[in-house]
Amino acid sequence: MAERPRVWVSQPLFADIVGRLGEHFEVSATETVVQHAPDAVAAALREADGALVTLNDAIGAAQVAGAGRLRAIANVGVGYNNLDLPALSAAGILATNTPDVLxxxxxxxxxxxxxxxxxxxxxxxxxxxxxxxxxxxxxxxxxxxxxxxxxxxxxxxxxxxxxxxxxxxxxxxxxxxxxxxxxxxxxxxxxxxxxxxxxxxxxxxxxxxxxxxxxxxxxxxxxxxxxxxxxxxxxxxxxxxxxxxxxxxxxxxxxxxxxxxxxxxxxxxxxxxxxxxxxxxxxxTPHIASGSLATRRAMVALAVDNLIAALGYGPDAGRPPSPLNADALTHARKRGA
Known part of the structure; x- marks a missing residue:
């Protein structure tokens, strides 16, 4: 049996929603809220094919430099200034966010x-x-x-x-x-x-x-x-x-x-x-503008959908609902050439 892709979940989220990732991937999930140090993020991404992250997790060139397997990062949030999109695109890593639902x-x-x-x-x-x-x-x-x-x-x-x-x-x-x-x-x-x-x-x-x-x-x-x-x-x-x-x-x-x-x-x-x-x-107030139960659950659900699709699974395989840097796919093809 072929090895299943590996996914890192950076923060504890709604377990019943994140659990859907287990249908397709080997999941490594953080169990307590953590302010990950930059080198800890880099270490977590090094063996991952995909990641589900929040605005607390800054990811740039240094964090993906050794992440040769990484293909997709799903951000839980409409904002994405925690992600260095040019660096991700250059590395052929697709990023997504969660607009509209909030x-x-x-x-x-x-x-x-x-x-x-x-x-x-x-x-x-x-x-x-x-x-x-x-x-x-x-x-x-x-x-x-x-x-x-x-x-x-x-x-x-x-x-x-x-x-x-x-x-x-x-x-x-x-x-x-x-x-x-x-x-x-x-x-x-x-x-x-x-x-x-x-x-x-x-x-x-x-x-x-x-x-x-x-x-x-x-x-x-x-x-x-x-x-x-x-x-x-x-x-x-x-x-x-x-x-x-x-x-x-x-x-x-x-x-x-x-x-x-x-x-x-x-x-x-x-x-x-x-x-x-x-x-x-x-x-x-502590950054809670999107903080209703229904909306936060919808955000995590969309992020999970994005990650599943970005890694080539589910009904939207290869077509995640809300990509941020579609040019990453071009870079990924060049990298794989």
Whole structure:
């Protein structure tokens, strides 16, 4: 009997879903949550034909240099800045992600985080728990309205459009900025107006970041951009932490140049900038925008489907549902020539 392909699962996921891999592969699964060191990832990949990984697992040229058997990596997440796609493509390794299945859940959370930020929900809870209610005054814990306000969306992809749809129920005016303008019909459908980057910051009452991270976007929201926001404005980030200069954000929040921020992502996560932890006008959540039970299960199921298909098995053999770097197949053919 021919040896079955080997698959590495980097983190504990839903066992009943990941168990489907055992129908086709020899599976080595990590049983506890681990922050794998780079050399540990390299060692795990060295004898693997495929891998199921999460955003916690950074994989680049160094990690795949000795992985002569590796053909596919299935990322559990729509974002993939943990993967060096050019390096994977050059090595003939196909990468996949899990888009679409988390769109509505993440949009729900983004809108909820924006509302919690504007209405000072977590600050109010802390104030109550600390026993300050007897010191209440008519001007205590006043926040900003959502209804009738101007929502700015930076990054009008699937999730950005989902947030725009939710804004319509609150009578919000929606402005957006994107790498490219949406078709007029899509703008009408979402009652959204395209504006320039600077105008988005200058006109938004509540600004939500939903754009993908790329090196050219590092600290896109810097001190200059933050200075364009009005003092009553809020900033919500459900995209990637590296988009914001967190020290500049702490400066703006501490000085009262920005009312509040809601952050689900951080540049050095799981470490958090201590200046943000010290501020009361920041709502902090641990990267859970896609964190509903149904959605997380759907993400793992899609990642498993991707890996099975990428390694040539199942009903979609050779055609994984969501490839990121189809050019890897060309490199793989050249490598095998």
């Amino acid at each position: 769109t509505e859940t993440t949009a729900d959370f983004g809108f909820a985080l924006m509302m919690a930020t504007a209405r000072r929900i977590t600050e109010a809870e802390r104030w109550l728990r600390e026993g300050h209610w007897r010191q209440w005054s008519f001007e205590s814990l006043l926040g900003g309205d959502i209804h009738g306000a101007t929502l700015g969306i930076l990054g009008m992809g699937r999730i950005g459009r989902g947030i725009a749809r939710r804004a319509s129920g609150f009578g919000m005016r929606v402005l957006y900025h994107n790498r490219s303008r949406l078709p007029e019909a899509v703008e009408r459908e979402h009652a959204a107006q395209y504006v320039g980057f600077e105008a988005l910051f200058e006109r938004a009452d509540h600004l939500v970041l939903v754009l993908p991270y790329a090196p050219e976007h590092h600290h896109l929201v810097d001190a200059v951009a933050l200075a364009r926001l009005r003092p009553h404005a809020t900033l919500t980030n459900i995209a990637r932490g590296g988009l914001i200069d967190e020290d500049a954000l702490a400066d703006a929040l501490g000085a009262g140049r920005l009312a509040a921020a809601g952050l689900d992502v951080f540049e050095g996560e799981p470490a958090i900038n201590p200046r943000l932890l010290a501020l009361r006008n920041v709502v902090l």
